Amino acid sequence: MDVGYRVAVVGATGAVGQQMLKFLEEREFPVREIIPLSSARSAGNQITFMGKQVEIQEAKPESFTGVDIALFSAGGNISKQLAPEAVKRGAVVIDNTSAYRMDTNVPLVVPEVNPDAIRRHNGIIANPNCSTIQMVAALKPLVDKYGLERIIVSTYQAVSGAGMEAMQELEAQSEAWVRGDDVQAQYLPVGKAEKHYQMAFNVIPQVDMGQENNFTFEEMKMIQETKKILEDESIRVAATCVRVPVMRGHSESVYVELKSDYDLAEVRSLLHQTDGIIVQDNIIEQEYPMPLDATDRTEVFVGRLRRDLDYPRGLHLWVVSDNLLKGAATNSIQIAETLVSQGL
Amino acid sequence: MDVGYRVAVVGATGAVGQQMLKFLEEREFPVREIIPLSSARSAGNQITFMGKQVEIQEAKPESFTGVDIALFSAGGNISKQLAPEAVKRGAVVIDNTSAYRMDTNVPLVVPEVNPDAIRRHNGIIANPNCSTIQMVAALKPLVDKYGLERIIVSTYQAVSGAGMEAMQELEAQSEAWVRGDDVQAQYLPVGKAEKHYQMAFNVIPQVDMGQENNFTFEEMKMIQETKKILEDESIRVAATCVRVPVMRGHSESVYVELKSDYDLAEVRSLLHQTDGIIVQDNIIEQEYPMPLDATDRTEVFVGRLRRDLDYPRGLHLWVVSDNLLKGAATNSIQIAETLVSQGL
Missing domain, CATH: 3.40.50.720 (NAD(P)-binding Rossmann-like Domain)
Structure with a gap:
């Protein structure tokens, strides 16, 4: 054949x-x-x-x-x-x-x-990079419609982004914690780094190695890759990348400033119409994306959409996707x- | 007596x-x-x-x-x-x-x-509110020295902020997960809310009840309380409040825009000299605050200090404190x- x-x-x-x-x-x-x-x-x-x-x-x-x-x-x-x-x-x-x-x-x-x-x-x-993919996928319809000036993102990244050893370590640490045994840390936050910290029941503000400019390599990836993919070096991007005790699914708290005025209902509708994006956005009804729900799904989930209270062209979003899949x-x-x- | x-x-x-x-x-x-x-x-x-x-x-x-x-x-x-x-x-x-x-x-x-x-x-x-206290405590020396225009914060909040039932639920869920049993969700994210979601190995972008303006009550607390404590209604504050599977210790990714130029070494030194603040800030050496280290400590821990790459008066910080203690x-x-x- x-x-x-x-x-x-x-x-x-x-x-x-x-x-x-x-x-x-x-x-x-x-x-x-x-x-x-x-x-x-x-x-x-x-x-x-x-x-x-x-x-x-x-x-x-x-x-x-x-x-x-x-x-x-x-x-x-x-x-x-x-x-x-x-x-x-x-x-x-x-x-x-x-x-x-x-x-x-x-x-x-x-x-x-x-x-x-x-x-x-x-x-x-x-x-x-996985964190970049889900963010630019969620922002693309807004970039096309309104233009984009600025992004400030804080991530909540699953351990699977650091590979299978990291998943096994979180599992082993959780088991040890439940049994009341000593919790061993030998891999996370970065396998090749010198120090390792407990991930179970903890939050580690380091993904990938640190750099001389005080950002991590992961943060610089998000900043530089976003500009390259959107083909616009003028977009201001800032990132803080953080590892959380989750197996699969990166979450991101994203704040953007758009170039023109927007209507929130239109933003929701634009995202809703985009292939590969699922909008889950109703805080009163407790509808929003979460990594457990996004696990094994290929889509990018978007919610917690809201206008900044001080800056009318400012928009807050919450973006979740399975880092092993779409990421x-x-x-x-x-x-x-x-x-x-x-x-x- | x-x-x-x-x-x-x-x-x-x-x-x-x-x-x-x-x-x-x-x-x-x-x-x-x-x-x-x-x-x-x-x-x-x-x-x-x-x-x-x-x-x-x-x-x-x-x-x-x-x-x-x-x-x-x-x-x-x-x-x-x-x-x-x-x-x-x-x-x-x-x-x-x-x-x-x-x-x-x-x-x-x-x-x-x-x-x-x-x-x-x-x-x-x-x-x-616990999330507000640690943030304003960390920012106060900078407010006094440089003035403050704007805050954008994303939180990583421990379950103990929702009380003992929440801590017991995360513990029970973790045990069930390790044993391979069904994980029950009956309390978090908000005890009195209608829907409850698994917290173990998950991230929930809801702390306290949702409001008509698409923010949560917790987010509005951070916004309004910060202005009241700093006695300055002109400070722009935006918050995204998120619950993570951590027992004790809230973490915060904080971005601020100061009113005047700053020197990063001076910021570090100002914070270092402030009673009740501990600076842990060296990403190359993997020194930064984490909730596990902050548990049972009364101080506010600050790290990941770095200048925004696009906006010279922009500063990123990572702030951690035990929400049951200083919070x-x-x-x-x-x-x-x-x-x-x-x-x-």
């Missing part, structure tokens, strides 16, 4: 990689052959794809021979090493790490926001779908 | 009431007689105060005969009913509910921010101490 594409998934055993494989199946992406790749440690294990057992191979430069589309989600270093090797062998890389996001030569894409950027690719297309796997597969519809 | 005051604690069995009794002992407040009061349900139980067993009585108007200072923390309705009765009988009421906070006749006090307001009392002094019991006792030092 010659229809379809040879698709490699790098990081096939990871939290996001597993979701990618699931979506390729569920969304009936035209896969002729699936090539699950991983580190040497996980190679040799089997995955089931479309009812067939497929062996996971160690990711090497030659793994990409004959590959059409390579989905990377195995950390920035792997992408830096192997993405150029995949491109050299003719694959288009969709990279879900921070390795190439700010590379001027690489489009950074949320398909419902800037699909046309895909056409400018030179072999690599970057998937934005990662779903968006990557949507990029692949758009790429295919554009003829690679 | 005639030295000291007759002190009533209304809500003596509650989360905050218990801390009030503890602080009266620890801080050696001049108590001649302690009168623990509660609902009929808890009356008859004993507390230990200064090594003596004291029986809890049901709070009634006549309970306040001969009382000098009455500390109320048993909900707004009890305060509305009984605080005037206490005042009528000659007591000064320090009220830790929202009942009188916005009453123009009632001073709203954080002792290190506006101690002089106490002198204007007419029998009742209000203790601000409630500690502040009430500090008001009582200031009152006594001013001669009632």
Whole structure:
């Protein structure tokens, strides 16, 4: 059978990689052959794809021979090493790490926001940071209608954004807490960082490493990626990124200042009409997005819409989405779908 | 022995009431007689105060005969009913509910921010909302030095702010989750509200009841109380209040715009020199405030200090404090101490 594409998934055993494989199946992406790749440690294990057992191979430069589309989600270093090797062998890389996001030569894409950027690719297309994706997806209809001057965002990020080890750690800590045992902290907030803090029943105002300018790398990703995706360097963006004891689903308290006057009912209606966005917005009736409800859902949920009391063009929103799906796997597969519809 | 005051604690069995009794002992407040009061349900139980067993009585108007200072923390309705009765009988009421906070006749006090307001009392002094107290305490040195134009705050509030039932619910939910049982939600986010949602491993963007203007009552408290305490109606304040699965300690992502230019090192040093504030601010070294570290501490912890990247007079802060202590019991006792030092 010659229809379809040879698709490699790098990081096939990871939290996001597993979701990618699931979506390729569920969304009936035209896969002729699936090539699950991983580190040497996980190679040799089997995955089931479309009812067939497929062996996971160690990711090497030659793994990409004959590959059409390579989905990377195995950390920035792997992408830096192997993405150029995949491109050299003719694959288009969709990279879900921070390795190439700010590379001027690489489009950074949320398909419902800037699909046309895909056409400018030179072999690599970057998937934005999870926190950025859900925010720009929610803001895009407002950007188009009213223009956007400024964003101030504080995040409530799930531990799955830091990978499976982080999920296992929150689970283990919660179990220890319930049993009355000592709670061990060996991974969060950042696996490679020097200090680790208890996540269960705590809030940690650090996602990714700290920088000399007192922001974290995660905060700088949200600031820089938003400007790149919206193709507007004049938008003022400020971010405070915080980890909370939630397994899946990032929440964001977003304040924006629009360029022109808006009507709140119209904002609600605009968002309601947008594919991929679900509005849950009635505080009197206690309707608003929450990460538990967003888990395993591919949409971006928006609520707590309200006009700032002092600044009429100021708008507050609460945005929630499953960081492993729209924030990662779903968006990557949507990029692949758009790429295919554009003829690679 | 005639030295000291007759002190009533209304809500003596509650989360905050218990801390009030503890602080009266620890801080050696001049108590001649302690009168623990509660609902009929808890009356008859004993507390230990200064090594003596004291029986809890049901709070009634006549309970306040001969009382000098009455500390109320048993909900707004009890305060509305009984605080005037206490005042009528000659007591000064320090009220830790929202009942009188916005009453123009009632001073709203954080002792290190506006101690002089106490002198204007007419029998009742209000203790601000926990989220407001820690924020204005952290901002006061900056208000004095640079002036303050604007605050945008997103909170990460512990369940103890909703009382002991809320703490018990988060504990029970966490245990059920670990055991793999169904998780029951019967209290949070707001006991008296119609709908209840799981708090464990979730984030709920509702603290207190929703209002017609799409804000919650908690958000309006932060907005209005901040202006009243800082005695400046021109300060623009916006708040998004969110409950997180933390037992004790509210965290706040605060963005402020100051009236004049500031030096970041000077801000750090000003905060460092302020009594009751502890600066933990080095993201490279992973030093920042967290609610687990702030539990059982009376100070306000400040970190993640950084200049906004677009607006030079914009400053981001991360403020954490134990909501049962500085946010409630500690502040009430500090008001009582200031009152006594001013001669009632």
